[in-house]
Amino acid sequence: MLLSRLQKPAGLSVTLCLYLLALPANVLAESSENTQQTQSSREILLAELAEDESVQDVEQSEPLQGSRTSGKKTTPEIKSIQPEAAPTPNKVAPDIDLKEVAPAPAPEPPAEPGGDKIPDSTATEAPPEEAAPEPEKAEPASDLILLGNEVLPGTSTRLAWSPGIQIAGLSQPTPVLVVNGANTGPTLCLTSTIHGDELNGIEIIRQTLYDLDPAKLSGSVIGIPIVNLSGFQQGSRYLPDRRDLNRYFPGNPNGSLAGRIAHSLFTNIIQHCDMLVDIHTGSLKRTNLPQLRADMNNPAVAEFTRGFDRMAVVHSSGSPGMLRTAATDAGIRAVTMEAGESLRVQEHQIDAGVNSLASLMEKQDMVSRMFVWGNPEPVYYDSTWVRADHGGILFSDVKLGAKVSRGQVLGYVADPITNAQHPIHASSDGRIIGMAVDQVVMAGFAAYHIGTEAKIPGE
Numbered sequence: 164m165l166l167s168r169l170q171k172p173a174g175l176s177v178t179l180c181l182y183l184l185a186l187p188a189n190v191l192a193e194s195s196e197n198t199q200q201t202q203s204s205r206e207i208l209l210a211e212l213a214e215d216e217s218v219q220d221v222e223q224s225e226p227l228q229g230s231r232t233s234g235k236k237t238t239p240e241i242k243s244i245q246p247e248a249a250p251t252p253n254k255v256a257p258d259i260d261l262k263e264v265a266p267a268p269a270p271e272p273p274a275e276p277g278g279d280k281i282p283d284s285t286a287t288e289a290p291p292e293e294a295a296p297e298p299e300k301a302e303p304a305s306d307l308i309l310l311g312n313e314v315l316p317g318t319s320t321r322l323a324w325s326p327g328i329q330i331a332g333l334s335q336p337t338p339v340l341v342v343n344g345a346n347t348g349p350t351l352c353l354t355s356t357i358h359g360d361e362l363n364g365i366e367i368i369r370q371t372l373y374d375l376d377p378a379k380l381s382g383s384v385i386g387i388p389i390v391n392l393s394g395f396q397q398g399s400r401y402l403p404d405r406r407d408l409n410r411y412f413p414g415n416p417n418g419s420l421a422g423r424i425a426h427s428l429f430t431n432i433i434q435h436c437d438m439l440v441d442i443h444t445g446s447l448k449r450t451n452l453p454q455l456r457a458d459m460n461n462p463a464v465a466e467f468t469r470g471f472d473r474m475a476v477v478h479s480s481g482s483p484g485m486l487r488t489a490a491t492d493a494g495i496r497a498v499t500m501e502a503g504e505s506l507r508v509q510e511h512q513i514d515a516g517v518n519s520l521a522s523l524m525e526k527q528d529m530v531s532r533m534f535v536w537g538n539p540e541p542v543y544y545d546s547t548w549v550r551a552d553h554g555g556i557l558f559s560d561v562k563l564g565a566k567v568s569r570g571q572v573l574g575y576v577a578d579p580i581t582n583a584q585h586p587i588h589a590s591s592d593g594r595i596i597g598m599a600v601d602q603v604v605m606a607g608f609a610a611y612h613i614g615t616e617a618k619i620p621g622e
């Protein structure tokens with residue numbers, strides 16, 4: 164038995180080797196045909212891949228306005244979107260201690276029109292005994308109605324969101340963690356992994372939510388650790404149709420797959436938020452210093468960014484279709500938080516994110532925990548990408564977070580064939596707030612993101 168199991172792979176690998184030996188001629192012949200046939204589509208793909216949100220977002224950003232008037236264009240369609248009618252009657256969500264290990268969720272029942280139900284229906288628990296009110300905030304909170312459930316004040320629970328795009332019964336609901344505080348206050352939403360390969364935010368949300376005591380919370384916190392579940396399962400940034408979900412908000416119920424998912428998320432959850440932090444990482448082997456991307460031309464957003472401890476803030480007006488742009492247009496104070504690189508779980512970056520969200524909740528009077536503020540991080544309103552001018556292998560001389568001066572050599576692109584070394588120089592004084600990890604690059608690849616300190620508007 165054991166032997167036959169062992170022999171099988173060996174036999175297979177021999178076959179595979181033979182097959183591979185026979186391959187090159189065929190492959191060469193085929194690939195030269197393919198090269199011509201798919202040249203145009205490959206160019207499109209490369210163009211799409213070469214410019215990620217981090218780079219494009221910054222380069223296409225509207226300049227920071229001198230005046231404090233909000234230059235924000237309003238998007239009329241957004242206003243017309245109404246939250247989908249809540250299914251009635253709502254059921255009381257079970258009170259779950261998020262710190263405790265949960266049983267694995269049951270498969271989702273077939274979708275019912277108009278609502279997402281959580282599989283577990285141990286729904287009607289007695290309301291928890293009244294939490295001791297905080298001395299300074301005695302105003303009790305009301306129920307939070309979300310995804311067809313009533314989350315009672317002073318309780319936390321796990322809900323499920325389904326955009327309803329799968330075959331009925333096959334879809335996997337996306338977990339939504341909710342903590343509804345005993346006392347009244349704002350609703351803070353945390354989203355992560357809209358790009359399925361960006362992992363640090365999942366852990367940032369877990370640590371943040373599981374550390375909250377509903378009895379001591381004013382307001383509520385809604386966390387969606389993995390928005391793009393299918394991308395996450397495949398280690399892909401994109402949706403199954405190769406679209407970037409973060410270009411389709413606030414969505415369209417009759418649109419593409421991405422548009423429908425975006426619409427469902429936006430109407431079912433995001434429109435319940437007063438504040439939104441959408442957590443991302445660098446893409447395409449680029450890493451980011453923990454930082455916020457925020458439209459500093461919007462006074463409410465600019466003020467919002469001051470609640471984050473030890474975070475650089477990069478002014479970026481945002482691209483159409485981004486969740487933070489759509490949320491801001493709908494009157495929600497929203498920022499993107501960037502931390503680290505994709506496909507990795509990075510403790511240092513996660514700690515920075517968790518710390519900063521803790522400071523935010525204190526700043527918004529949602530928790531009181533004697534938060535120790537660090538030295539205020541310099542705020543960057545301006546940033547530029549420095550690109551490689553040659554193809555080759557990129558080797559960096561600088562580290563993430565390094566202070567650099569104009570003209571300084573940041574790294575080299577080494578041509579492995581000619582042995583030429585092409586230095587890359589800093590275009591301005593500033594700090595490396597994002598950079599590519601060492602890798603093979605082509606000319607034009609955005610390699611270093613330099614943040615330039617600017618003064619806070621109005622000061």
Ligand SMILES: [Zn+2]
Pocket residue numbers: 216357358361442443444446
């Ligand atoms: Zn992202």
